[in-house]
Amino acid sequence: MRLNHFNMLLGTLVTLAAFVTSFLIHGLFIRPGLMNEVRDQQLMEVKALKAGMNFFSQPLSTFSHDYGVWDDMVGFIQSPDPDFIESNLYDDAFVAAGMDGAFLFDTNGKLVWRYQAVPGLLPDSLESQAVWIGPVLPDAKAVSAESASTRRGIIRYGSKVMFFSNSNVLPSNGHGNVLGSFMVVRLINVSLTDMLKELTLVESSLSLANPRLHGRLPILEEPVYIDDVAQSHQWLVKDVFGAPAMVMTVQHHKSDVPSFISRESIVIFATFMVVLLLGSVPLSLFVLTPLGNINRVLVKMTTRGRLTKINQSFFIDELHRLTGSFNQLADMLERHQNYLESLSFKDPLTGIANRRGLEAFASRAHQEWLDGKGALGFLMVDVDEFKQYNDSQGHTAGDKALLSVAQTLLIECRRRGELVTRFGGEEFCVVVHGDDTLQMERLAERMLHRVRELAITHPSGQFGYITISVGGVLFEHYDPQFADTSWQDMLVMADKQLYLAKSEGRNRVCVRFMQAARLMKTVG
Numbered sequence: 001m002r003l004n005h006f007n008m009l010l011g012t013l014v015t016l017a018a019f020v021t022s023f024l025i026h027g028l029f030i031r032p033g034l035m036n037e038v039r040d041q042q043l044m045e046v047k048a049l050k051a052g053m054n055f056f057s058q059p060l061s062t063f064s065h066d067y068g069v070w071d072d073m074v075g076f077i078q079s080p081d082p083d084f085i086e087s088n089l090y091d092d093a094f095v096a097a098g099m100d101g102a103f104l105f106d107t108n109g110k111l112v113w114r115y116q117a118v119p120g121l122l123p124d125s126l127e128s129q130a131v132w133i134g135p136v137l138p139d140a141k142a143v144s145a146e147s148a149s150t151r152r153g154i155i156r157y158g159s160k161v162m163f164f165s166n167s168n169v170l171p172s173n174g175h176g177n178v179l180g181s182f183m184v185v186r187l188i189n190v191s192l193t194d195m196l197k198e199l200t201l202v203e204s205s206l207s208l209a210n211p212r213l214h215g216r217l218p219i220l221e222e223p224v225y226i227d228d229v230a231q232s233h234q235w236l237v238k239d240v241f242g243a244p245a246m247v248m249t250v251q252h253h254k255s256d257v258p259s260f261i262s263r264e265s266i267v268i269f270a271t272f273m274v275v276l277l278l279g280s281v282p283l284s285l286f287v288l289t290p291l292g293n294i295n296r297v298l299v300k301m302t303t304r305g306r307l308t309k310i311n312q313s314f315f316i317d318e319l320h321r322l323t324g325s326f327n328q329l330a331d332m333l334e335r336h337q338n339y340l341e342s343l344s345f346k347d348p349l350t351g352i353a354n355r356r357g358l359e360a361f362a363s364r365a366h367q368e369w370l371d372g373k374g375a376l377g378f379l380m381v382d383v384d385e386f387k388q389y390n391d392s393q394g395h396t397a398g399d400k401a402l403l404s405v406a407q408t409l410l411i412e413c414r415r416r417g418e419l420v421t422r423f424g425g426e427e428f429c430v431v432v433h434g435d436d437t438l439q440m441e442r443l444a445e446r447m448l449h450r451v452r453e454l455a456i457t458h459p460s461g462q463f464g465y466i467t468i469s470v471g472g473v474l475f476e477h478y479d480p481q482f483a484d485t486s487w488q489d490m491l492v493m494a495d496k497q498l499y500l501a502k503s504e505g506r507n508r509v510c511v512r513f514m515q516a517a518r519l520m521k522t523v524g
């Protein structure tokens with residue numbers, strides 16, 4: 001895998017890890033807390049509504065008790081008197097108290113007197129409604145207890161739902177014969193809903209319950225519990241008989257279910273990203289980038305085929321040591337390479353450059369000459385009558401003689417731009433890239449003399465000691481008229497001059513000067 005791909009993968013994993021972690025933290029710790037907050041708020045609203053409803057039903061109890069536990073009411077139930085109604089049970093009093101109906105029953109449930117703001121609040125006869133005895137009307141137990149008691153709650157009768165409060169009628173000391181009951185009712189309608197909203201500041205509505213809703217909606221009773229956060233909740237309110245009376249719908253103020261992509265989760269995610277990115281900066285700075293740099297150097301090295309050192313210091317010790325070891329290895333390889341290269345460019349017998357060395361040096365010198373730098377000359381040097389020497393002195397002596405000649409030539413050609421090479425057998429080639437051709441000619445002459453001065457005995461030779469013949473071609477500074485002359489052409493020209501030197505008697509220099517103004521002279 002490439003380093004930048006690894007970097008990308010690492011970045012993706014880091015982002016993914018940050019995302020998953022923030023998602024988990026938000027989902028497991030923060031969101032439930034937020035949900036609870038919203039749920040608590042919604043519960044408070046429902047409880048406030050319940051309290052509000054209690055508040056509106058409370059005065060009914062006071063009212064029914066005040067009327068029920070009253071000696072005059074005891075007298076009235078025993079003998080109903082229109083004057084009593086006129087002076088004590090007048091409609092305005094009930095309207096002013098917010099009551100929609102008031103009913104006086106005897107202990108059998110027989111209606112003695114009634115007031116109702118709207119007709120049909122209760123069945124005309126409760127005597128026959130056994131189900132009302134107990135929950136609404138005083139039963140035998142309440143009668144025999146001979147004490148004041150009040151039943152209260154919600155009654156649904158047809159399409160009307162109302163709060164009711166029904167108190168025993170008995171003497172004003174609150175004890176004695178129970179003669180009946182006094183009941184007041186208050187309709188639960190739109191006006192009550194409006195008042196409830198003003199009181200509790202909670203948006204709600206009350207509607208008639210459909211009996212089919214029974215079992216589908218939660219019942220509004222203690223303890224109130226909300227298990228899902230929603231925009232609105234509905235509660236079924238039962239009446240005193242246990243039947244569905246109305247549905248209370250609560251529109252919640254706070255109903256935003258905290259989603260997973262919330263401000264909090266984004267902040268957590270961003271925090272994680274920042275932390276992880278800050279953590280990955282040193283990794284990138286001290287490990288990945290240096291590795292990338294090392295890789296670049298190595299790739300450059302392999303594409304160019306040249307050993308290069310990594311001259312950088314790294315903060316991480318291991319990387320620093322790695323590059324140190326690599327540089328040592330590169331050094332070793334370079335030395336080894338140089339050694340092998342030098343071997344391949346050297347003639348094993350004489351230790352001077354071989355033909356490969358000649359080619360490399362000659363082509364470079366020729367190119368520089370083409371670029372207008374200096375003069376260029378090739379001198380072909382051949383040992384005279386060497387076959388006879390070998391034949392008479394033996395091959396080993398021949399080798400030694402060749403070595404001596406090579407070293408002599410080498411000593412004479414030590415200046416920059418000069419190279420002695422073994423061309424093959426007993427033949428040498430000297431490349432001279434210098435300032436002027438006269439110096440080159442003088443070099444050829446010197447070589448001739450120095451070999452002679454070696455005075456290696458050559459009994460069968462015509463001079464009695466080993467001599468050489470030199471043929472050369474010396475080109476002055478480059479001129480376009482030499483454009484077609486390669487260094488190999490120059491070599492051929494020098495060889496011809498050597499042939500000339502041999503044919504003219506050996507032990508001599510024969511060079512040809514090449515100038516732009518044509519051939520000048522031949523020295524024999």
Ligand SMILES: Nc1nc2c(ncn2[C@@H]2O[C@H](COP(=O)(O)OP(=O)(O)OP(=O)(O)O)[C@@H](O)[C@H]2O)c(=O)[nH]1
Binds near residue numbers: 395506
């Ligand atoms: N000892 C020895 N002899 C070599 C080596 N290379 C070539 N020779 C000999 O050099 C001799 C060259 O002989 P020729 O080419 O006939 O030339 P020559 O005898 O020098 O005659 P001219 O060049 O005409 O003066 C041969 O006998 C080769 O065997 C070498 O590495 N060592």
